Amino acid sequence: MTVVVVADDAAAAAAAAQQQEELPPGHGQTVCVTGAAGYIASWLVKLLLERGYTVKGTVRNPDDPKNAHLKALDGADERLVLCKADLLDYDSIHAALDGCHGVFHTASPVTDDPEQMVEPAVRGTEYVIKAAAEAGTVRRVVFTSSIGAVTMDPNRGPDVVVDESCWSDLEFCKKTKNWYCYGKAVAEQEACKAAEERGVDLVVVNPVLVVGPLLQPTVNASAVHILKYLDGSAKKYANAVQAYVDVRDVADAHVRVFEAPEASGRYLCAERVLHREDVVHILGKLFPEYPVPTRCSDEENPRKQPYKMSNKKLQDLGLHFIPVSDSLYETVKSLQEKGHLPVLSKEIPEELNGVPA
Numbered sequence: 290m291t292v293v294v295v296a297d298d299a300a301a302a303a304a305a306a307q308q309q310e311e312l313p314p315g316h317g318q319t320v321c322v323t324g325a326a327g328y329i330a331s332w333l334v335k336l337l338l339e340r341g342y343t344v345k346g347t348v349r350n351p352d353d354p355k356n357a358h359l360k361a362l363d364g365a366d367e368r369l370v371l372c373k374a375d376l377l378d379y380d381s382i383h384a385a386l387d388g389c390h391g392v393f394h395t396a397s398p399v400t401d402d403p404e405q406m407v408e409p410a411v412r413g414t415e416y417v418i419k420a421a422a423e424a425g426t427v428r429r430v431v432f433t434s435s436i437g438a439v440t441m442d443p444n445r446g447p448d449v450v451v452d453e454s455c456w457s458d459l460e461f462c463k464k465t466k467n468w469y470c471y472g473k474a475v476a477e478q479e480a481c482k483a484a485e486e487r488g489v490d491l492v493v494v495n496p497v498l499v500v501g502p503l504l505q506p507t508v509n510a511s512a513v514h515i516l517k518y519l520d521g522s523a524k525k526y527a528n529a530v531q532a533y534v535d536v537r538d539v540a541d542a543h544v545r546v547f548e549a550p551e552a553s554g555r556y557l558c559a560e561r562v563l564h565r566e567d568v569v570h571i572l573g574k575l576f577p578e579y580p581v582p583t584r585c586s587d588e589e590n591p592r593k594q595p596y597k598m599s600n601k602k603l604q605d606l607g608l609h610f611i612p613v614s615d616s617l618y619e620t621v622k623s624l625q626e627k628g629h630l631p632v633l634s635k636e637i638p639e640e641l642n643g644v645p646a
């Protein structure tokens with residue numbers, strides 16, 4: 290008799306242990322994502338729901354039809370709550386963070402208008418850290434900063450490998466009226482200061498220019514960077530370099546730095562640095578049917594050289610970056626699917642052959 294009971298207990302314990310092992314990593318945890326309907330945040334919400342988290346997503350108007358893509362995500366019916374919040378309204382941020390185990394602060398204006406940019410970016414971030422400290426349940430805050438807080442430094446030598454130790458020069462940002470970079474750099478600095486003062490565990494992700502498919506119905510600023518080379522609005526490309534990363538890797542990076550207990554500090558999130566000529570070359574080869582520019586707007590100066598950049602910290606957390614050419618391909622397909630770019634035929638129709646334009 291006793292033997293049977295022991296066997297049953299062992300079986301029950303084994304079953305419980307197996308069930309525990311099968312639970313997704315986010316099971317039983319609630320996290321807040323600010324600016325949930327944005328380009329990056331939408332992918333982040335999707336990934337968090339897939340990993341079993343309950344998500345409180347802040348939006349400025351939960352009834353706005355532009356949030357419909359979030360409500361349609363797998364798991365949203367059961368585990369997504371949209372909360373009304375504005376970055377400049379502390380009480381709304383405080384309410385959104387209530388009961389949360391983690392916070393992903395992605396909301397920010399994305400503009401070079403100083404009036405619209407700096408205050409919400411900086412004060413909103415301070416509010417998020419304060420509310421996280423007051424909630425008493427938040428294990429970690431992940432802040433979406435930017436490459437704009439890293440590379441705007443005119444004194445950096447050409448051979449320096451850009452890594453997490455680099456900071457943008459605030460005076461240079463001001464002088465060049467680069468208010469987006471200024472706002473992001475100040476917001477990140479203030480976030481670090483406030484987190485230290487209040488004992489909040491803060492980890493920062495610094496994405497470079499983000500490309501890849503869109504979940505949201507509207508065109509965000511970094512998608513315009515690609516769209517303008519396809520819809521005829523950019524006749525030439527600039528003599529400039531830029532680092533790129535896929536939006537799905539940015540979401541993945543946020544979740545990795547949240548879940549890895551050892552994660553700390555900043556994480557540069559970049560696949561590679563390309564000259565604009567490389568970007569238009571890739572686009573032109575993949576989509577020859579669009580009027581992709583073939584000439585540079587600067588025919589006098591030497592071609593700008595791509596700087597070197599390290600993504601080692603995220604690779605060490607297991608992230609394998611999607612190649613930028615795949616991301617560019619999927620950006621264009623997504624812009625077509627969402628109706629932002631007409632689908633053109635690659636072939637010249639036979640009936641137009643020989644017909645004067």
Ligand SMILES: NC(=O)c1ccc[n+]([C@@H]2O[C@H](COP(=O)([O-])OP(=O)(O)OC[C@H]3O[C@@H](n4cnc5c(N)ncnc54)[C@H](OP(=O)(O)O)[C@@H]3O)[C@@H](O)[C@H]2O)c1
Nearest residue numbers: 324327328329375376395396397398435496498499509511
């Ligand atoms: N995309 C990139 O290339 C890139 C690169 C590096 C870093 N980032 C950073 O990534 C984050 C997300 O950017 P994104 O590209 O996904 O841009 P996005 O699609 O424009 O998303 C930004 C979100 O922030 C919200 N927001 C702006 N001001 C707000 C305010 N005062 N109160 C509440 N919400 C506000 C917006 O809400 P509304 O829709 O209501 O305006 C939107 O949902 C930002 O912090 C940005 O600085 C982006």
